[in-house]
Amino acid sequence: MRDFSQDHRWLSINTATVRRQRGAEQPLADIIEACARHGITAISPWRDQVAAAGLPAVSKLVRGHGLQLSGYCRGGMFPAVDAAGRLAARDDNRRAVDEACELNAACLVLVVGGLPGALGGRAAHKDIALSRSQVHDGIAELLDYARASRMPLAIEPLHPMYAADRACINTMEQALDVCDALDPGLSGALGVAVDVYHVWWDPKLQAQIERAGTGPQGRRVSRLLAFHVCDWLTPTADLLNDRGMMGDGVIDIPRIRGWVEANGFAGYSEVEIFSTGNWWQRGTDEVLQTCIERHRSAV
Ligand code: ZN
Numbered sequence: 001m002r003d004f005s006q007d008h009r010w011l012s013i014n015t016a017t018v019r020r021q022r023g024a025e026q027p028l029a030d031i032i033e034a035c036a037r038h039g040i041t042a043i044s045p046w047r048d049q050v051a052a053a054g055l056p057a058v059s060k061l062v063r064g065h066g067l068q069l070s071g072y073c074r075g076g077m078f079p080a081v082d083a084a085g086r087l088a089a090r091d092d093n094r095r096a097v098d099e100a101c102e103l104n105a106a107c108l109v110l111v112v113g114g115l116p117g118a119l120g121g122r123a124a125h126k127d128i129a130l131s132r133s134q135v136h137d138g139i140a141e142l143l144d145y146a147r148a149s150r151m152p153l154a155i156e157p158l159h160p161m162y163a164a165d166r167a168c169i170n171t172m173e174q175a176l177d178v179c180d181a182l183d184p185g186l187s188g189a190l191g192v193a194v195d196v197y198h199v200w201w202d203p204k205l206q207a208q209i210e211r212a213g214t215g216p217q218g219r220r221v222s223r224l225l226a227f228h229v230c231d232w233l234t235p236t237a238d239l240l241n242d243r244g245m246m247g248d249g250v251i252d253i254p255r256i257r258g259w260v261e262a263n264g265f266a267g268y269s270e271v272e273i274f275s276t277g278n279w280w281q282r283g284t285d286e287v288l289q290t291c292i293e294r295h296r297s298a299v
Pocket of ligand 1 (some may be wrong): 272
């Protein structure tokens, strides 16, 4: 396992972590400048932040600072009530792949969607199996496009509390089942994003991480494309926006990092914290400095 205690060269900042300081949306350019100032060499931005700043401008900034993208957030949201909705999702996901390529991202992260309409407060139906089959078909179709663009797709299993509105893939096992079905040759085009917040509780986590690092006949290949960290607070006050700083909660992050690294993951540790009540109330420099310290001591 890599030693993170001496420096932060493997730290990446998911730009949502510092996007809404004291209620004000921070321009992505400012976040990038702040990361550069702190010697942070990788980020993972969100599509809406990139759209607001303009893709060419972001691309220029990223290249100018020599920044890497540990991932690009995000594609997915495949289920829809009708064919037109699914076509719209297909086209939007293709644009996400194109943007990820322009930014030279390590992967496009997929939050696959749940029951159509649920995110807006009114689910169109209750058939989660239907949503899962549409997710399967949507990823299959996008995979052809992404493969041609050489952009790996990383399915991110989300905690089951988001099954209705954000993602009906909720465990590593489910995500890897989709990977095995759609990419049996382990080409590298399809894998998973392991976010400790979503999967830490899973009794099968270690076994599934081992599965992700083992190909046919025990060949060493890895479907582990991204590793996201934050912490699970007790109590958790908000289902979406009360994630903790690493070290402040109950997740044994070093243990999970040990598992992913033993199974072929050698990329960035990406800090992804949505925190209305705490970290979004602080200044960007303080948050980034804390991320650096905790990356060294608690990841
Ligand atoms: Zn994540």
